[in-house]
Amino acid sequence: MPSFTYKAITESGSRVTGTLEAESADAARLLVAEKGLIPSSVRRTRSGGGQVKAGGGWAARFTAVKPQDVILFTKQFRTMLSAGIAVVQTLEVLENQTENPRLRAALIDIAQDIRQGASLYRAFLKHSAVFTPLYCNMIRAGEISGTLIDVLGRLIYIVEHEFKVKKDIKSALTYPVIVLVALVIAFFVLVLFVFPNFISLFRNAGVSLPMPTRVMIGIHAILTHYWALVLPLVAGGFFGLAVWFRTTRGRLFRDTMLLRLPILGKVFAKAAMARFASIFAILQASGITVLESVEIISGTIGNAAIAAQFDTLREKLEQGRGLAEPLRSARYFTPMMITMIAIGEESGQLEEMLKEAAQHYDDEVEYSVSKMSELIGPVLVAGLTGVVGFFALAVFLPLVELMQKSMAGM
Known part of the structure; x- marks a missing residue:
């Protein structure tokens, strides 16, 4: 069994060293921890007397x-x-x-x-x-208030919770993304390899072509004759959007559009409300003033469209108008959130009301994500039906006319 030397710290803060045998570096650290020590370094001893540090390299x-x-x-x-x-x-x-x-x-x-x-x-x-900016600003809040340990405990909750929410959303979107990719591939296969056989048939027969067929012929012509121009344009468009979305105006436009999406928009809005209430409650518990809290949340809310409203909000707070009243003119804050903040300000229990609001919207996000999974299925079926139906019309309408023409000539 490999031998390891370790350096550790006792509960009193003094340093100790020792040697033990274990199957791996992780097992060695566990053995050190079981002794009531905090391992600071675990190194495997080579047979030649040297030591190698457990862990990865600079690569x-x-x-x-x-x-x-x-x-x-x-x-x-x-x-x-x-x-x-x-x-x-x-x-x-x-x-x-x-x-x-x-x-x-x-x-x-x-x-x-x-x-x-x-x-x-x-x-x-x-x-x-x-x-993240949220992480750094929470560290800042802990330093300012002198409650770094408590703030770290709340930060652990936020990071774990948001990781779970993002994981749930990604899980809910995995199946739709796979279906959309398969649908796009199928569409290109039909346009490039299946539809050309019908194009020559329709042209030789001399039948009039309906709109769906002409559209498909146009798409086929663009993809076959102008692909060298289309590919750079599409790639350049994606690259340009990626660069623009890093600018202030680009982020504002992107996040505004995300909030307006039919299904996902409500999920993003509720997630933002949950994050706002949760962070605000933690900052209030840490002794940060409302004005400073708004400044911190502005950089950590995670949505530029909502964060942009905090500039006006700060001006009104400086005028001593409270928090609920300025929020009434904000576009994306829900009536429920504003009401709970107003009650919290009037009763002197703003922190408790924010925690209640955060819990409510956490539950709403979880419910919306599960509901989204149910709604996306019918939407995908409708989209798939539309694409298949359009292709069927493009092919069968000229065929029907061709059959009618053939029967009339008999």
Whole structure:
């Protein structure tokens, strides 16, 4: 069985080292943890006397950081801070614990910045590709209020919940996407390989062609004779949209259109309301003022169309008009959300009402996602029927006329 040397931290914060045998590095870490220690480094001992660090190399430095990695890091981060271990020392331990090379590199940089006097928020903000704006602003809220450990606990809930919601939405959309891809492929096969056989038949027979047939002939001509022009135009269009969507106006247009989608729009709107209420409640519990909370939420709501309304909202808050009254003129905030905020302000229980609203819209999102799965099926069937029906009309209408012409000539 392989031998491992380890460095660990006791509950009192002192460092200890030791050697043990285990089947793998993960098993070694588990054995160290069972001793009541926090492992900071686990290295496998080579037979020649040297040591090799358990973990990946620099080749995987730019691998994606999954939400599960961030969730696990946040839980470990909070646990060690709760044990009274200093931030820098905690980060040093966790950079040796994490399996993800990109996350490890970010933690090394964050620890270095904090040693040089940077705030935790600024250090995390430099790695926005790993830690979202919401994550960084929650760290900021914890630093400002002095309740970082509590804020991390609430942050774990938010990250886990949003990961679950996104996973449910992706799961609900998997089948429709597969069907749409198959439908597009089938359409191109019919246009490029099946329909040309009928084109020559119709032209030789001299029958008048109805509109569906002429449309299909036009599509076939474009795809066969102008594909060298169409492909660059389509690729350039997608690339241009991707670049434009990164601009302020592009994000605003995209998110506005998403909220107007027939089925998905309501899901996105309810998810935004749930996120707004949940984050606002956490910021209120952390001692952040309403004005500062609105500023933080503006950058973390996740929808540019809703975030754009916070600029006007901040101006009205500065005039001392409360929160519910300015929200009444906001386009995407539901009457229920506004009413619950108004009741919370009047009763002095804004935090509790926001938590209730967040729970309500969380349930609404879950219900809407399940309902969306039921609604998408009929929509896909209708779309498939429309495509097949259009192709059938393009083929059979001229055939019917051809048969009638043949019978009249007999």
